[in-house]
Amino acid sequence: MEAFLHQIFSGLANGGIYASVALALVMIYQSTHHINFAQGEMAMFSTFIAWWMMQAGMPYWVAFFLTIAISFAGGLIIQRTILKPVEKAPVLTNVIVFIGLLVIFNSVAGWVFDHTIKPFPTPFPKGSFIESRYFSAHEVGTVLVMLCVLAVLFSFLRFTPIGLAMRAAAQNPESARLVGIRVSWMLGIGWGLAAAIGAVAGMMVAPIVFLDPNMMSGILLYGFAAALLGGIDNPWGAVIGGFIVGVLENLLGAYVIGTELKLSVALVLIVTTLTLKPNGLFGKAVVTRV
Amino acid sequence: MPDLLEVKGLTAAYGATQVLFDVDFTLAQGQITAILGANGAGKTTTLRAICQAVKTGGSVLFDGQQIVGKSTEAVVRLGVAQVPDGRGTFTALSVEDNLKLGAYVRRDRAEVARDIDRAYERFPRLKERRNQQAGTLSGGEQQMLAISRALMLRPRLLLLDEPSFGLAPLIVAEIFRIMRRINEEEKVSMLLVEQNASLALDLAHHAYLLETGRIAISGPSAQIKNDENVRRVYLGY
Numbered sequence: 001m002e003a004f005l006h007q008i009f010s011g012l013a014n015g016g017i018y019a020s021v022a023l024a025l026v027m028i029y030q031s032t033h034h035i036n037f038a039q040g041e042m043a044m045f046s047t048f049i050a051w052w053m054m055q056a057g058m059p060y061w062v063a064f065f066l067t068i069a070i071s072f073a074g075g076l077i078i079q080r081t082i083l084k085p086v087e088k089a090p091v092l093t094n095v096i097v098f099i100g101l102l103v104i105f106n107s108v109a110g111w112v113f114d115h116t117i118k119p120f121p122t123p124f125p126k127g128s129f130i131e132s133r134y135f136s137a138h139e140v141g142t143v144l145v146m147l148c149v150l151a152v153l154f155s156f157l158r159f160t161p162i163g164l165a166m167r168a169a170a171q172n173p174e175s176a177r178l179v180g181i182r183v184s185w186m187l188g189i190g191w192g193l194a195a196a197i198g199a200v201a202g203m204m205v206a207p208i209v210f211l212d213p214n215m216m217s218g219i220l221l222y223g224f225a226a227a228l229l230g231g232i233d234n235p236w237g238a239v240i241g242g243f244i245v246g247v248l249e250n251l252l253g254a255y256v257i258g259t260e261l262k263l264s265v266a267l268v269l270i271v272t273t274l275t276l277k278p279n280g281l282f283g284k285a286v287v288t289r290v
Numbered sequence: 291m292p293d294l295l296e297v298k299g300l301t302a303a304y305g306a307t308q309v310l311f312d313v314d315f316t317l318a319q320g321q322i323t324a325i326l327g328a329n330g331a332g333k334t335t336t337l338r339a340i341c342q343a344v345k346t347g348g349s350v351l352f353d354g355q356q357i358v359g360k361s362t363e364a365v366v367r368l369g370v371a372q373v374p375d376g377r378g379t380f381t382a383l384s385v386e387d388n389l390k391l392g393a394y395v396r397r398d399r400a401e402v403a404r405d406i407d408r409a410y411e412r413f414p415r416l417k418e419r420r421n422q423q424a425g426t427l428s429g430g431e432q433q434m435l436a437i438s439r440a441l442m443l444r445p446r447l448l449l450l451d452e453p454s455f456g457l458a459p460l461i462v463a464e465i466f467r468i469m470r471r472i473n474e475e476e477k478v479s480m481l482l483v484e485q486n487a488s489l490a491l492d493l494a495h496h497a498y499l500l501e502t503g504r505i506a507i508s509g510p511s512a513q514i515k516n517d518e519n520v521r522r523v524y525l526g527y
Contacts, residue, residue, distance in 0.1 A: 161394070168380050168391050175378035178341065179439065180366035180395035 005134050007254045008247055013139035014208075014222075015246020016146035020201040021216075021223030022230065022238035023150070024194040029232050031170035031190050032087075034094045038101035040220030042078075043198030044213060045105045046071040047206050048113045050199070051120055060123045064203060068196045075195025079188040087184065109213040120206035142204045149200050150239060153193065166190060218263055222249065225266040228273045231283020240282065245269060294319045294447060294479050295340070299348035302332070302339040309335045311503045312348070317447070317496075322473055322480040324494035324511065326487050332503040333483040334375050337449045340481070341365045341372055352447065367395050371445035373453060377436040381425025385416055388424050388435055392442030402442070409438035412468060430461035437465070441472065448472075448480045454489060462486075466493055491515045 021039065028036045036042075050067040054060065082101070086093050124141030132140075157163035169176040169186035176183050202216065209215050222245050230241025245266065253262040279285050295317040302310040309332045317323045327333050339346040342362050350357050357365050371392075372378075380388050389409055393402040410417035413434040419427060424435060433453055440448055453469070454462040470493055472478055484490035491497055491511040499507040499520070507520055514520055 161390075164383075164387055164390060165394055167383065168387075171380050171382055172378060174343070175374065175380060176391075177343070177362040178366060178372045178374055178378060179391050179443070180363050181391070182363050 002134070003254075007250050009135040010139055011247035011250030012243060013135070013142045013246070014205075014250065015226075015243035016143045017201045017205045017219060017242075018222040018226045018245050019239040019242025020146050020149055020197050021219055022226035022242045023153070023235055024197045024201070025223055025227045026232060026235050026238040027190050027194045027197070029227070030235075031166070031187055032094075034091065034098070035224075035232075036194065037095070037098040037220075038105060039194065039198055040216030040223070041102045041105035041109075041213075042071070042075070042195050043202035043219075044211075044216040045109050046074075046195065046199035047120065047202035047211060047215070048109050050203050051118060051206075051211055052113070054121065060121060064123070067199050067203065071199035072192040072196040074192075076188045076192035078195075079191035083187075083191070084184060087187070106213050113213075115213060118211040120203070120211045122207040138207055145200065145204055149197060153197065154235075156193075162186075162189065218266075221263060221266045222246075225269040225273075227280075228270055229280055231280030233284060234280070234282045237280055237282030241280070292319060293317060293351075294353055295481065296351040297340070297349070298351075300336070300339055300350060301347040302335050302344050304335075304344060309344075309503050310339060313500070313503070313505055315498050315505060315508065317479060317481055320473075320477045320479055321496060322469075322482060322494045324482045324484060324490040324497040325500055326484060326490060326497055327500035329485075330502070331500040333500055334451055335503075336500065337372060337374075337451050337481065337483055340449060341370055366443065369443065369446035370449065371440035371443040371447070372449040373433075373436045373440045373451060375451040375455075377432045379424045379427070379432050379435060381423065383424055384421050385424050385427070385435060386420045388439050389416075389442055392439035395443065405442055405444070409441065413438060430457050430465075433457060433461075433465060437469070441478070445478060448478050450480060450482045452483055452485060454484060454486050462489065469493065488515070 021043070024039050025035055028034060046067055049070055050063045053063040053066060058066070078101070082097060083094070086097055122138040122141065124137040126137060157167060165176070165181045166186045166189060168179075169181050169183045173183045176186075201219070205219055206215065223242070226241035226245040227238045228241070229244060230237030230239070249262055249265045252265050253259045257265070273280060293316040297313060297315050300310055300313040301308065313336065315323070325333050325336055335344060338344040340350055340357070342357065342360055342365050346358055348358065352365075352368055352370065355368065357368065380391060383391070386406065389406050390402070393405065396402055410420070415431055416434055416438060419431065424432065427435060437453065450469070453465055457465070466489060469480065473480055482490055482494055491514060494511045497509065497511045497514050498505050499514070507514065
């Protein structure tokens with residue numbers, strides 16, 4: 001029983017990470033209807049920046065928040081310089097740009113920081129006060145950090161004028177322009193936020209999977225599964241989907257299929273969702289009036 | 291009175307398809323001007339061209355300032371609001387959020403709050419539904435919301451695209467009554483595009499008739515309304 005509970009809790013911790021990757025995907029999908037395949041590699045790169053700053057002697061939390069800020073700026077700049085020229089281009093063009101970014105980030109990370117696997121510190125060391133019998137300090141810490149990220153993001157979108165403008169721009173870009181919203185900049189801010197969320201997810205997962213240029217490839221797959229399961233156009237759905245995927249993957253890995261086949265859970269989930277319930281558990285069915 | 295809007299040699303095209311050819315018209319400060327015409331004459335495109343939402347050529351002077359070549363957002367910031375074709379409601383947002391968005395470019399928060407109250411006074415039905423998702427409103431209510439949202443900008447020029455479209459006659463009458471009041475009391479100049487010619491001619495001071503992308507006839511509304519020939523050939527009533 002204790003082992004079972006432990007599996008559930010560590011699943012929730014992973015779920016928090018998947019949830020935020022899913023959320024980052026949904027943020028960009030909602031406004032552009034594109035899935036950013038480079039999301040995981042961007043998060044990996046952010047984590048390397050954090051690692052580099054810590055190597056240089058910076059305290060954990062300073063590096064943590066600085067990395068978030070740098071990632072936000074980076075996401076914004078990528079959208080402004082690389083994505084903006086192809087804003088009106090067909091989907092496939094965008095997909096190719098995303099894949100290009102993925103490869104570039106992966107290679108540059110390997111080139112600059114090399115391919116050796118590096119340990120990444122956790123701010124919640126063994127024996128800190130939040131630890132208990134069922135879960136490690138890092139697991140609780142991860143869940144708490146992720147819940148904070150969600151709370152900050154949702155209040156930003158819900159209660160600030162820019163948040164409102166971003167939602168308006170995502171929903172009806174043409175009308176948004178007619179009230180004076182600079183829609184293209186809203187997409188830029190969306191990219192910045194997505195990159196920042198990804199950075200947090202990267203820094204939270206790195207102590208578990210260790211830091212290397214390929215660290216996020218599996219995580220991104222779980223993030224996809226979570227976003228699709230929850231409904232790709234629904235941020236809340238993405239979060240719930242993340243936690244479901246995390247727990248499911250852990251339980252199946254521990255009791256049914258073994259850890260080697262865990263990643264296939266994500267693939268099976270993606271295929272099942274797309275065949276049985278393409279809009280996801282909480283997604284809106286797309287209805288068009290003709 | 292000086293012209294608020296001066297359009298000269300306006301052309302507009304969607305890709306390779308040219309829709310407007312050399313359109314000239316003016317709108318005097320504080321007046322309502324109507325653009326009439328059949329389906330496909332280029333009425334909506336004219337409005338879209340003024341706010342630079344379509345590829346345009348020629349010249350559009352707003353208060354003496356050239357706006358061809360500016361972005362839509364920049365034109366809006368000059369004080370040009372639009373009630374777009376199909377109302378442009380932000381369907382998943384609340385009525386109040388829709389109104390707030392109308393004032394997005396304004397920074398005077400207290401005045402914005404006062405303007406929201408005035409919108410509710412003007413259309414009490416919107417107040418009843420202030421927290422409701424705007425997409426759940428009826429067509430008439432959404433049109434009221436679209437007009438109110440556009441007014442939240444405190445525009446100097448209001449562009450209206452078929453405000454009567456798809457609405458019951460009673461509601462149309464109410465909306466047109468309120469538009470007249472807004473024009474008279476708040477001196478908002480309006481450019482009105484309508485299929486319902488008699489309604490538009492009653493409201494507008496001046497009218498232009500658009501025929502396949504060109505101005506065919508222009509004159510004071512009263513004159514156009516009483517011209518037997520114009521009525522028979524162009525307006526069909």
